Amino acid sequence: MEAWKRNLMVCWFCVLVISSGGSQLAPILPLYVEHLGINNIARIEQWSGIAFGVTFISLAIFSPIWGSYADKYGRKPMLLRASLSLTVIMFCMGFAYNVYQFIFLRMLQGALSGFIAAAITLVATQTPMSRAGWALGIISTASVGGTLLGPLVGGFLAETLGLRSVFLSTGVLDLIAFIATYYYINENFTAAEKKTLNFNQIWKTIPNHGFFIALCITTFVVQFALMSIEPIITVYISQLVPQSTHIALISGIVFSASGLASVFAAPRLGRLSDKIGPPKIILVGLIVSGIIFFPQAFVGTAWQLGILRFLLGLATAGLLPAINTLVKRSVPDSIVGRVFGYTQSAQFLGVFGGSLVGGQVASLFGIHYVFFLTGALMLLSALLVYKTVYCWWYALG
Numbered sequence: 501m502e503a504w505k506r507n508l509m510v511c512w513f514c515v516l517v518i519s520s521g522g523s524q525l526a527p528i529l530p531l532y533v534e535h536l537g538i539n540n541i542a543r544i545e546q547w548s549g550i551a552f553g554v555t556f557i558s559l560a561i562f563s564p565i566w567g568s569y570a571d572k573y574g575r576k577p578m579l580l581r582a583s584l585s586l587t588v589i590m591f592c593m594g595f596a597y598n599v600y601q602f603i604f605l606r607m608l609q610g611a612l613s614g615f616i617a618a619a620i621t622l623v624a625t626q627t628p629m630s631r632a633g634w635a636l637g638i639i640s641t642a643s644v645g646g647t648l649l650g651p652l653v654g655g656f657l658a659e660t661l662g663l664r665s666v667f668l669s670t671g672v673l674d675l676i677a678f679i680a681t682y683y684y685i686n687e688n689f690t691a692a693e694k695k696t697l698n699f700n701q702i703w704k705t706i707p708n709h710g711f712f713i714a715l716c717i718t719t720f721v722v723q724f725a726l727m728s729i730e731p732i733i734t735v736y737i738s739q740l741v742p743q744s745t746h747i748a749l750i751s752g753i754v755f756s757a758s759g760l761a762s763v764f765a766a767p768r769l770g771r772l773s774d775k776i777g778p779p780k781i782i783l784v785g786l787i788v789s790g791i792i793f794f795p796q797a798f799v800g801t802a803w804q805l806g807i808l809r810f811l812l813g814l815a816t817a818g819l820l821p822a823i824n825t826l827v828k829r830s831v832p833d834s835i836v837g838r839v840f841g842y843t844q845s846a847q848f849l850g851v852f853g854g855s856l857v858g859g860q861v862a863s864l865f866g867i868h869y870v871f872f873l874t875g876a877l878m879l880l881s882a883l884l885v886y887k888t889v890y891c892w893w894y895a896l897g
Contacts, residue, residue: 503686504626508635510684511619512642514677518583518615519646521590521673524654524666532663536599547599549856551606556852558610560845566614567621567841571834574689575622576681578614578837583678585612587671594667610848615677616643617844621837622687624828630774632828633781636821637770641763648759651752702835711830712839714888715823716846718782721881722819723850725793725874728858730755736867740802754806761813769818770825778822778829779890785822786882789815793875797868820847826889 530548538544570578589609596602620639627635654666706712734751741750773781792812799805823843831839861870 504623504628504635507626507685507687508623508638510680511623512638514579514583514680515616515619515639515642516646516649517673517677517680518586519643520650520653521586521646521670521677523647523650524657524670525650527651527655528658528663528666531658532602533599535663536596536602538599547603551599551603552855553852554603554607555610556848558607559613560848560852562611563614563617563844563848564838564841567617567837567839567844570618570621570837570841574687575618575625575837576685576687576689578618579622579681579685580678582613582615582618583674583681586615586674587678590667590671590674594664594671614844617840618837620824621840622685624824624840625833625836626687629829633770633773633778633821633825634767635770636824636828637766637768637773637818640766640770640817640821644759644762644766648756648763702838705835706831706839708830708892710888711892712827714884715826716843718786718881718885718889719820719823719843720846720850720853721877722786722816723847724854724857725789725878726758726816727851727854728861728870728874729796730855732858732862732867732870735862736805737802739867740799740805750802754802754809757806757809758813758816761810762817765814765817766821770821773818773822773825777893778825779885779893781818781822782826783882783885783890785815785817785819786878786885789819790875790878790882793871793878797871826893 529551530544533544533547533551538547566578566582586609589605589612593602593605593609596605620636623635623639624632653669657665657669703709733755734747737751737754738747741747744750769781769785789812792808792815796805796808796812799808824840827839827843828836858870858874861873
C-alpha cells in the first residue's frame with residue numbers, strides 16, 4: 501500500500517477516535533458543572549457557556565501557532581503532542597474538584613490540542629494533487645462520524661458509570677490515538693533550512709489575498725450557520741411536538757440527520773471536486789444550503805425538519821473539504837500548516853460565534869429568525885465566493 505494511503509487510513513481512525521472522545525463531553529457539560537457545586541440554574545447555564553466557549557477561543561488563538569510548528573518540525577510531532585496533551589488533560593478533568601479547575605482545563609484543552617487540524621495538514625501535503633479532494637472528504641467523514649457517535653457513548657457512560665467516567669473514557673481514546681499515530685503514521689519530513697517566516701512574509705507568499713480572505717470568511721460562515729441552529733434544535737422540536745414524551749430521542753434523530761448525510765456525501769463530493777474543481781462544489785453547496793435553511797423555519801412536524809436537515813447535510817458535506825483542497829492547491833507546502841492554522845481559527849470562531857448568536861437571536865426574535873439569518877449569510881457568502889474565488893480560479897485555467 502502506498503504510504504499516503506496508509507497514513508490516510510490511520511489518520512481517519514485517529515480523527516474518528518479523537519472526535520468521538522471530544523464530543524462525548526457535549527451532553528454532560530451542564531451536568532458536570534452542577535456536579536462541581538454550581539446549583540443555581542442561571543449560574544449553571546452561565547458556567548456551561550463559558551466551559552463550552554473557552555475551548556474554541558483557545559483553539560482559534562493557538563491554531564496558527566501549532567500550524568507554524570507543524571511547518572517547522574513536521575506534522576507527526578504535532579499529532580503526538582496534541583493526542584498526548586489531550587490524554588493528560590482529560591484524565592485531569594475527570595478529577596477536577598471545582599468549576600474553576602474545570603474551566604482552566606477546558607482552556608488548556610483548546611490551547612494544546614489541534615489534532616484534527618494537524619491530521620488535515622498531513623493528509624493534504626502527502627496526498628497527490630489529483631486525489632486531494634477525495635482524501636480530505638474521507639477525513640471529514642471521520643470528524644463528523646465521531647461527532648455523531650460521541651454524544652451517544654458519553655450519555656450512556658454518564659448514566660451507567662457516572663459523569664467522571666466520561667472524561668476517563670475520552671482520555672483512553674486520546675491515548676489510543678497517540679499510540680496509533682506513534683506506530684503507524686510515517687512522515688518523511690525535511691525541515692526548511694531557511695528561517696521560519698513571520699505573518700507578513702507568509703501573507704506576501706499567498707498568491708491572492710482576496711481569494712484567501714474569502715475562504716476564511718466562508719469557513720467562518722459555514723460553521724456559524726451550522727452551530728447557530730444545533731444548540732437550539734431541542735427547543736424547536738419541543739415546539740413542533742409539544743405533547744411528545746420522547747423529545748430527547750426525536751431531537752437526537754433530527755440532529756443526527758445532517759451528520760449522517762455528510763458522512764455519506766463527503767467522500768463522493770470530494771471525488772467530484774477533484775474532477776470539476778473545488779470552487780464549483782463550494783458555490784453550489786452554499787447556494788443550496790442557503791435555500792434549504794429558509795423552509796426549516798416553516799415546518800409543521802419533526803419529520804419535515806429531519807428531511808430538511810438531511811438535505812442540508814448533503815449540501816454542506818463538501819464545503820470544508822473543498823475549502824481545504826483549495827488551500828492546499830494555492831499555497832506552497834512549506835507554509836501550508838500555518839495557513840491551515842488560520843482557516844482553522846476562522847472555523848473555531850464560527851463555532852463559538854454561531855452558538856452564542858443563535859441563542860441570542862432565538863431569545864430576542866424567535867427561533868424562526870435564526871433560520872432566516874443563517875440562510876441569508878450562506879447566500880451572501882455564495883456571492884462573495886463567486887466574485888473572489890470562483891471567477892479568479894477559473895480565470896487561471
